[in-house]
Amino acid sequence: MHRLLYKDIVARALAEDLGFGDLTTSSIFDAEEGEAVIVAKERGVLAGLMVAKEVFAQVNEQIDFLTFFQDGEIIQTGNCIARLKGPVKGILMGERVALNFLQRMSGIATTTRAAVDSIRHTGTKITDTRKTTPGLRILEKYAVRIGGGVNHRFNLADMVLIKDNHIKGAGSLTEAVFRVRQHCGFTVKIEVEAATLEQVREAVDCGVDIIMLDNMTTNRMVEAVKLIEGSALVEASGGITGERLSEVAATGVDLISLGYLTTARHALDLSLQLV
DSSP, X not given: OOGGGTHHHHHHHHHHHHTTOOHHHHHHOSSOEEEEEEEESSOEEOOOHHHHHHHHHHHOTTOEEEESSOTTOEEOTTOEEEEEEEEHHHHHHHHHHHHHHHHHHHHHHHHHHHHHHHTTTSSOEEEOOSOXXXXXXXXXXXXXXXXXXXXXXXXXXXXXXXXXXXXXXXXXXXXXXXXXXXXXXXXXXXXXXXXXXXXXXHHXXXXXXXXXXXXXXXXXXXXXXXXXXXSSEEEEESSOOGGGHHHHHTTTOSEEEOTHHXXXXXXXXXXXXXX
């Protein structure tokens, strides 16, 4: 991920946390040099090292940030992830913001890896949604990729996704697809949300690219996949828990989209310690 994509996010986070200055650190330290380590306090998948490095670079460019792992690697409890050397004041001023990014991104990557591993024996892929923290989508979707998942659309301009409210407003699924094609042309992929088998048939007749099976039972998904017969990619979505992943993948869907990858994430437990 290019630095241009996250340097402003880091700058805003630092401005929020530092305010007019770190009263505690500035009172205790002046120009002292020191070292610190970032240590894992639990097992997980690491993600966000370059963002953490950017935090310390923006606080004080004299801080040296040496990493011992790469994003995507599994870290164990007690592993030293990185070593910092430089002005103690800068290290402590950047500590919380850097850990916030690292812990949350690693948590998303860890959650994603667990989902991916649970259906690795199938051909189904795990994908994310737009249910992300406002302003942090680029980082959270990056963490999903690091965990082994694939990204769904990044924003509303990426592709067409006709959902229930679009269908209701247009009067029918067919009419919604017709209007989209009139407006967008042939170069844009069209996905349609289908909550019933009747809507699945209608979507197939419309020749859409992707059909999302919304909140369907496992048995209903099996029927839907048979109806589609490979004429479109099939995505399962809506309240799918980790416990259901294997049975949903077994229906033959191509994708399973999971909002919980980025909404119910567990922040990986990491700490920064002066040495």
